[in-house]
Amino acid sequence: MKVDGKPYRTIWLNKDRWSVEIIDQTKFPHRFETVTLRAMDDAARAIKDMLVRGAPLIGATAAYGMALQARIDPSDEALTAAYERLHATRPTAINLKWALDEMMKALRNFPPAERAKRAYDRAAEICEEDVAINQAIGRNGLELIKAIAAKKKPGEPVNVLTHCNAGWLATVDWGTATAPIYMAHDGGIPIHVWVDETRPRNQGASLTAWELGHHGVKHTVIPDNTGGHLMQHGLVDLCIVGTDRTTASGDVCNKIGTYLKALAAHDNGVPFYVALPSPTIDFTIDDGLKQIPIEQRSGDEVTKLTGITKDGRIETVDVVAPGSPVANYAFDVTPAKYVTGLITERGVVKAEKAAIARAFPERA
Numbered sequence: 211m212k213v214d215g216k217p218y219r220t221i222w223l224n225k226d227r228w229s230v231e232i233i234d235q236t237k238f239p240h241r242f243e244t245v246t247l248r249a250m251d252d253a254a255r256a257i258k259d260m261l262v263r264g265a266p267l268i269g270a271t272a273a274y275g276m277a278l279q280a281r282i283d284p285s286d287e288a289l290t291a292a293y294e295r296l297h298a299t300r301p302t303a304i305n306l307k308w309a310l311d312e313m314m315k316a317l318r319n320f321p322p323a324e325r326a327k328r329a330y331d332r333a334a335e336i337c338e339e340d341v342a343i344n345q346a347i348g349r350n351g352l353e354l355i356k357a358i359a360a361k362k363k364p365g366e367p368v369n370v371l372t373h374c375n376a377g378w379l380a381t382v383d384w385g386t387a388t389a390p391i392y393m394a395h396d397g398g399i400p401i402h403v404w405v406d407e408t409r410p411r412n413q414g415a416s417l418t419a420w421e422l423g424h425h426g427v428k429h430t431v432i433p434d435n436t437g438g439h440l441m442q443h444g445l446v447d448l449c450i451v452g453t454d455r456t457t458a459s460g461d462v463c464n465k466i467g468t469y470l471k472a473l474a475a476h477d478n479g480v481p482f483y484v485a486l487p488s489p490t491i492d493f494t495i496d497d498g499l500k501q502i503p504i505e506q507r508s509g510d511e512v513t514k515l516t517g518i519t520k521d522g523r524i525e526t527v528d529v530v531a532p533g534s535p536v537a538n539y540a541f542d543v544t545p546a547k548y549v550t551g552l553i554t555e556r557g558v559v560k561a562e563k564a565a566i567a568r569a570f571p572e573r574a
């Protein structure tokens with residue numbers, strides 16, 4: 211997508227054809243800075259410290275992490291250690307394991323001397339595939355938005371609610387939840403997005419709002435607890451969120467708070483869609499509540515807030531009563547029964563085992 215008129219992706223190979231550039235997402239929304247990854251460990255730290263985040267981008271960064279390792283030491287031992295190190299960075303998004311497995315599959319049967327080139331080629335393919343998948347998700351989700359727009363008065367916007375950031379910053383490009391939104395906007399359909407701020411890290415307020423604003427999409431940032439009220443008053447036509455891991459039976463794990471939005475949507479008859487690329491489906495599990503590991507993060511994310519002062523200084527302040535214990539669960543699980551449909555690269559699929567298996571027979 212474009213930033214101030216210049217096309218960007220979230221991750222790319224530098225002119226030297228080996229070092230990898232990423233956008234440092236911890237600096238948003240106040241600064242646009244990029245960081246160079248020169249070794250596997252740089253990639254692991256970028257994922258762990260959330261310079262990159264969002265399930266597909268975590269996978270793409272891990273893929274390049276393996277390529278950086280293969281360039282320095284392509285031995286079986288070094289690649290296995292790199293796999294373990296990268297895999298341990300974040301537990302919930304399954305795209306991480308998917309991308310690492312893809313890299314191992316691509317490298318395993320080749321002599322060490324050929325592995326670096328193959329690794330860079332496969333990492334680049336994973337990025338290209340992600341872009342193509344998100345465009346397909348966009349086209350499929352666009353049909354849902356068009357159907358709602360067709361019932362509106364001329365000029366009346368379709369109101370979409372989204373949670374966290376499943377936008378282009380969470381993927382290589384386009385985003386999952388945002389791809390249909392960008393396509394609707396670009397196609398002249400009036401659209402307005404309610405952006406959940408998404409405490410504690412504020413991915414909605416700092417990332418989704420930033421990217422929608424730069425693309426000219428009308429949006430309003432709302433405190434996380436507002437969605438239910440808006441739905442009760444007919445101000446949300448549909449919800450579209452992303453996911454970090456979806457089970458073979460359609461349970462959806464996404465940023466903490468997604469479940470509450472799904473409950474509110476269910477109670478108010480608002481369609482609740484989840485946009486996802488197939489690498490986010492974990493075909494090895496069926497029960498999202500019991501089987502998906504939920505990342506627990508530092509309490510500092512809850513007790514502190516970072517922002518910019520009037521004179522341009524970035525400052526962090528405490529917002530919780532000193533000494534109070536805090537809990538910081540990063541994700542929750544929305545059971546399949548609350549999901550209206552999964553917007554995938556192969557169409558809108560029912561959130562149930564047989565339908566998912568029919569759509570992706572080669573993986574089920």
Ligand SMILES: CSC[C@@H](O)[C@@H](O)C(=O)COP(=O)(O)O
Pocket residue numbers: 263264265266303373374375376377380381385386387413451452453454464465540
């Ligand atoms: C297309 S991104 C889907 C999800 O990864 C996204 O909704 C999300 O929850 C991101 O969480 P984050 O903790 O910022 O990595």
